[in-house]
Amino acid sequence: MTDTIAPYRYEIAPGRDGFAPLVHAEWTKFRTVRGWVIGCLAAVLLIVLLAILTGSGSHTETCVNGKCRTGGDVPTTGPGGQPVTDRFYFVHQPLAGAGSITVRVTSLTGEILPGGGVAAAAGSSGGSNPPPGAVSAVQPWAKAGVIVKESTQPGSPYAAVMVTGSHGVRMQDNFTHDRAGRSGAVSATSPRWLRLTRSGSTLTGYESSDGVTWTKVGTVRLSGLSSTVQVGMFVASPPYEQFSQHLGGGSGSQAFTIAGGTFDRVSVQGGAVGTWSGSQIEQGDLPPPAVGKFQQAGDTFTVSGAGDIAPVVGNRTGTIERTLVGAFAGLIVLIVLAGQFIAGEYRRGLIRTTLAASPRRARVLAAKALVIGTVAFAVGLLGAAIAVPLGERILRSNGNFIYPVSSLTGLRVIAGTAAVLAVGCVLALALGTILRRSTTAVTAVVVVMVLPYILSVSAVLPAGIAQWLLRLTPAAGFAIQQSTPAYSQVAAQYTPINGYFPLSPWVGFAVLCAWAAAAAALAAVLLRRRDA
Amino acid sequence: MKASGEPGIQVTGLRKRFGRTQALDGLSFAVRPGSVTGFVGPNGAGKSTTMRVILGLDSVDEGSALIGGQAYPSLRHPLHHVGSLLDAAALQPSRSARNHLLWLAHSQRLGVRRVDEVLEQVGLQSAGRRRAGGYSLGMRQRLGIAAALLGDPPVIMLDEPFNGLDPEGIVWIRGFLQSLAAQGRAVLVSSHLMSELQDAASHLVVIGRGRLVADTSVAELISAASGGRVELRTTARSEAMTVLAHAGATVASTGPDALTVSGLTPGRIVALLSESSVPFSEVSPHRASLEEAYMELTRDAVEFRAATAEEAAR
Amino acid sequence: MRQALHAEWTKLRTDAAIAWLVLASVAPTVALSAAVAAARTAGSADLDTTKLSLVGVDLGQATVAILGVTVIGGEYATGMIRTTLTAIPRRIAVLATKAATLTAVVVIAATVAVLGSLLAAGLVLPSGVPLSLTAGSTVRAAAGSVLYLALIALLSLGVAFAVRDSAVAIGVVLSLLYLFPILIQAVSDQDWQRHLQQIAPMNAGLAIQNTVHLRGLPISPWSGLGVLAAWAAAALVLGGLTLRLRDA
Secondary structure, eight states: OGGGSOOOOOOSOOOOOOSHHHHHHHHHHHHTOHHHHHHHHHHHHHHHHHHHHHHHTOOOEEEETTEEEESOOOOOBOTTSOBEEEOEEEEEEEEESSEEEEEEEEEEEEEEOOSSOOOOOTTEEEEOOOOTTSSOSSOTTOEEEEEEESOSSTTOOEEEEEEESSSOEEEEETTTEEEEOOOSOOOSSSOEEEEEEEETTEEEEEEESSSSSOEEEEEEEOTTOOSEEEEEEEEEOOOEEEEEEETTEEEEEEEOEEEEEEEEEEEEESSOOOOOEEEEEOOTTOOGGGSOEEEEETTEEEEEEOOOEEEOOSOOTTOGGGGGTHHHHHHHHHHHHHHHHHHHHHHHTHHHHHHHHOOOHHHHHHHHHHHHHHHHHHHHHHHHHHHHHHHHHHHHHTTOOOOOOOHHHHHHHHHHHHHHHHHHHHHHHHHHHHHOOHHHHHHHHHHHHTHHHHHHHTTOSOHHHHHHHHHHSGGGGGGGGOOSOOOTTSOOOOOGGGTOOSSOHHHHHHHHHHHHHHHHHHHHHHHHHSOO | OOSSSOSSEEEEEEEEEETTEEEEEEEEEEEOTTSEEEEEOOTTSSHHHHHHHHTTSSOOSEEEEEETTEEGGGOSSGGGTEEEESOTTOSOTTSBHHHHHHHHHHHTTOOHHHHHHHHHHTTOTTTTTSBGGGOOHHHHHHHHHHHHHTTOOSEEEEESTTTTOOHHHHHHHHHHHHHHHHTTOEEEEEESOHHHHTTTOSEEEEEETTEEEEEEEHHHHHHHHHTTOEEEEOSOHHHHHHHHHHTTOEEEEEETTEEEEESSOHHHHHHHHHHTTOOOSEEEEOOOOHHHHHHHHHTTTOSSOOHHHHHHHO | OHHHHHHHHHHHHTOHHHHHHHHHHHHHHHHHHHHHHHHOOSOOTTSOHHHHHTTHHHHHHHHHHHHHHHHHHHHHHHTHHHHHHHHSOOHHHHHHHHHHHHHHHHHHHHHHHHHHHHHHHHHHSOTTOOOOSSSHHHHHHHHHHHHHHHHHHHHHHHHHHHHOOHHHHHHHHHHHHHHHHHHHHHOOOHHHHHHHHHHOHHHHHGGGGOOSOGGGSSSOHHHHHHHHHHHHHHHHHHHHHHHHHSOO
């Protein structure tokens, strides 16, 4: 009987075997479970909702004599729009057109001012003055040098060449840019010659140890610089700060400092050479002993000054990523979906149907990762694209200052958040494949991605441990949300509690990717080796 | 033969061990096109494991399982080569039946049209858009069969498709399987209940404890189990027993007025009884049921037999 | 009721995964506590050494949450819940017995974990850092941490009964625990922060671990634990209602 019937041959022309059908199948699987689609919408809503909550729970008010108004002191902003400290003592004269200033710096000294002016850091258990003699009096970033500045208006463009307390010669411009020159401290026996030339919008800094042989430190362009600018000498000394973070807060001490610089062989070429006048730029809350002054004896100047010319750092409250705390909520929802996307198949035996339809198992895993990763990216992108402008608006209307960011940085923060959610989901998918239980997989991902962040930013752990956690665990990926960079030329608490990750945005993201890749590789090996 | 390899399924020397249990112990058999092959054995005999091995889901310690001469993992768009139903409950409950088939179709570069075709073939077209979680077991079996048909494959393999079907459903599936075989497909259907396969399968592969017990056609098996015995109905039981035993036959009493006789042809029995004037109402050759034949075969192979069942068998 | 308890205990005892989870809730708790304590330098005296030594609870609670979710989520996944409800038709009794056996198991595991954390911290803390295991406040922090973990397990159980899917349940529980601290960090208004700390299950509940600066806390230790108890009770009521009103 079997001989009489010809074997059956199917008539559907087989298409080329490829990855695309797998992705198509996994996408169909995902979109046809209504609970998962609802979960995606819920994730978007949560991201937005938390941005609204964050904005609503943050007000800045200024109260004078019991009368309060929304809004804080408007911070000085630099040419890039970022808040800056522009406080220093300036001995200056106008310079019209091209020209240069040359000085020799023979000393830079410093002093920590006793008594008042100590501000307790946030969450601290009380400020105190540093013990006398416990620290070097010259602050590492105390500065004395020559500067060309648009005007004496705080925040106006500038370029400067300077000697520093312990970072050698530097050339800095417009608050955020810093170039290193020769290292070493300055003294009477080892003076530094500094020269700054202006030609149009080009400023070039030089240094020399003898006034004969000159080395170029750097060239910068300050576009839009007026033809008449202020040229001269300046001294600044940032406040002394010490802060230690530990369980439940931290303790810190802070004090004003003042530095003194001695300049001689001062000469200005070009323009109409006038007389020197001294100005304390941005006096603000500076106590009288910290207000700078200068004395002239021939071509020797003794200048003292407090403050700093630098971007404002160490303040998390004004960053745009604060509107993205909802990313953690979105992440948890998406991780649950990713866990169910694979572990649910194991639970119901559906994985056998999947693997019988597509015997190349690593490809199945890759298709699933692509689908869940893309879904998570889309959810994150939509959520963040709504949350950031909305949260910013609410924060602003509640009187908060928001650090402006370049559109590229803004894009990185928003798309980066989406990418972190996507890679987090791939990690969850891989762990779901390895563990074959969604509960354990979901918890594992939350514990490695969310918990280290909480422990680090909520001052539960000492700063050192917190930084290591955010270097080594997948939570490092959230570094991609950090919109304000850490400036090496500003001494500050670049700790997680202040919004600074120990790794740069892309390196942190790479750490997360490395974890996800390792987990995915292990998952692929196990998926191939184990019986389904 | 035009095919690239042997059509159907070719299983050779499968061995697989789960911890201390030898699940498959040198199992070999073939499933040929054009007929329905029943795959029978008691629970735990290794049927499902064998099917998972054929589908490349489980690895084996030794041996091979080929489909049309190819190992399953090397197949491109495998659902065009083998359609299978392993576990009708393996569904995402909140996904509709149609969408379940749709993702499977997409994985094989098939479209929604094919999905609607197979839904209609198994009679689920009206229920296709309902959540699969709300399906009865019988509907899930139909859905599983629809999934097996999706790629229009020359080989179809179903694990316990009769489970949960009502009598109407069982009749439907028997006819359906035979029509598939009549189209020249190789059909392998497992069951732990031989009676389900009666009138459905024409060939049988019987296994027990991971070993092949029998690989035979249904007709041969039944005639072997029948063993030339004759059923006799008579009101004079003892007289008939005396007469027949005297003539050298083995006689067993199977009821108040029924005897089973072996060693004599029906004609000879009629002659003997007539000679001795023993009354009888019926003489017919015994035809063993598939169930009986199977019980005979697997007596040694049954692993988990309840004590009461064992006593009843004695 | 006694048979029901016995049945639940047998189920818990014979599930190998549960045994692993219990172990997994103890080991990381002790390990994290010891690691943090070891990194603690002998600095200012106003540090809360006891709380620091119990920081592992922040991690261990995740495993306890899995435990709480698994004992019921697993039954819904496999359909065993129907068997359970057939054997014990009084559904509230099912919830009560599950809660009782789960609490017993978690209290034992948590006691081991908390004592282990304190002892490990005592061993690795630099000399000169005070950690008195018998001081009243330390005893309160330790006993409170055990209760905290038990309440987390009950919260998870209630949520799992309410949502009937272990993955979703664990997502809900971990969100309740971990999202509040993040939101508290993000808002800048002091009264928002204080109110959030007063209602957040994790922040309020862990107030029980504080042994210094009690006046400055947003919520007192025992009332904080009370807040968590209220969350757990609400979850159990919700779970109980779902169990009663919906078909299994």
